[in-house]
Amino acid sequence: MLRVLVMVSGGGTNLQAIIDAVKSGEVTNTELVGVISNNYGVKSLDRAALAGIPAEVCSAKDFASRDEFNDRLLERVDSYKPDLIVLAGFLVVIPEKMIDKYENKIINIHPSLIPSFCGTGYYGLKVHEAALARGVKVSGATVHFVDKGTDTGPIILQKAVEVKKGDTPEVLQRRIMEEAEWKLLPQAIDMIANGKL
Numbered sequence: 001m002l003r004v005l006v007m008v009s010g011g012g013t014n015l016q017a018i019i020d021a022v023k024s025g026e027v028t029n030t031e032l033v034g035v036i037s038n039n040y041g042v043k044s045l046d047r048a049a050l051a052g053i054p055a056e057v058c059s060a061k062d063f064a065s066r067d068e069f070n071d072r073l074l075e076r077v078d079s080y081k082p083d084l085i086v087l088a089g090f091l092v093v094i095p096e097k098m099i100d101k102y103e104n105k106i107i108n109i110h111p112s113l114i115p116s117f118c119g120t121g122y123y124g125l126k127v128h129e130a131a132l133a134r135g136v137k138v139s140g141a142t143v144h145f146v147d148k149g150t151d152t153g154p155i156i157l158q159k160a161v162e163v164k165k166g167d168t169p170e171v172l173q174r175r176i177m178e179e180a181e182w183k184l185l186p187q188a189i190d191m192i193a194n195g196k197l
C-alpha cells in the first residue's frame, strides 16, 4: 500500500476527489495516512475528519521565523512516513530540505497546461485571469513532480479543457476542476501506487 500524505490550504475539492476515488476503488493500493493544512478553519480539515483521516494544521504564523516553520513542517511530514506527498492546493513554498528528502515523491496539481500560465505568482484565480486575458481557446490542468523550481518538475499527466465565450475566471476555474483536476490527481496517484509510472 502506498502511504499518501495530502497537503492543502483551502477548500479541498481535490482532496475530496482523492478520498472518493480511494473509497470507490478507482484508486487502488493506496492508504491516505494524513492531511496537513497550513491554514486553520478550512473545509479541507472537515473533509479529512469526515473520512477518518488524521489531519493537522502547520501554519507559518505560529513560528517566529521561516526556518523554524520549515523544520517543523518537515518533522510533521516525516511523522506520517509517506511514500508519496500530494500537494492539492498547498500554497506554501516547499522547503528545499523536504524536496531533497522526498525527491520524486512529491506531486502537485496546477490549473493550467504547463508551461503556460505557471511559475511565480500564478496561483488560484490569477492563473485563469491570465489565461482569459491572453485569449487562449483551451486551458487545462497538469500534474507534475515537484522540484526546486516553481511548476518546473517533470510532467506526469495533462488534460485540456475548452475555454468558452463569456467565461469568467471563476467559471473557467470550476470547469477545469470538474473536467480535469478531479480526474487527473486520482489517476496520477493510482499510476504511482501501481508502478505504472
Ligand code: GRF
Pocket (backbone or CB within 6 Å): 008, 009, 010, 011, 012, 013, 014, 015, 088, 089, 090, 109, 110, 111, 124, 177, 181
Ligand atoms: C486547485 O485549483 C489546484 O489546481 C490549485 O489550487 C486549487 C485548490 O483547490 N493548486 P481545492 O482546495 O482542491 O478545492
